[in-house]
Amino acid sequence: MTDAAPLLHLRPSIADDLPAITAIYGHAVLHGTGTFELEPPDQDEMARRRDDVLAKGLPWLVAERGGEVLGYAYANHFRPRKAYRFCLEDSIYLAPQARGQGLGRLLLAELVGRCEAAGARQMLAVIGDSANAGSIGVHAALGFTHTGVLKSSGWKFGRWLDVVLMQRSLGTGDSTPGEA
16 A cells, blocks of 8 residues: 555635745745845734735635645735726745645636636736746746736846736626626
């Protein structure tokens, strides 16, 4: 008899996930260019951010295997003004040991489905660093199209970084009116 590897489970995040979420994001801040944040936020700040997303009725998901949180994804309004209420921005972060296994794609697909079910009409990816081939590729694989580049808009690790903008329609997109 062989031992089966633990199954990957995508689920809504809970407060107990915050230490892992904070560690995953902290690593991304300190070692990556996918976020332009320069100082890792502490767990209280990450809890505040998560609570803000959940209070809006938006999803914050985790990928978990064998009790270990390997990544997370969430959607938030692109901008706070009411006219943007149908337009969400996604964020996805993976633990270093979880990269290259398709977890980002699974998280994004689940996030897109949940946002569509909630009535969102557009999803934006605001990707730090035009050399971020992993994130750009995951978004392209799930139907996001390139909509622009903000050149040299961030300064991190001693160099200028671009922001890549990608977009995908959700549900009926812009083919029907939004609600009041």
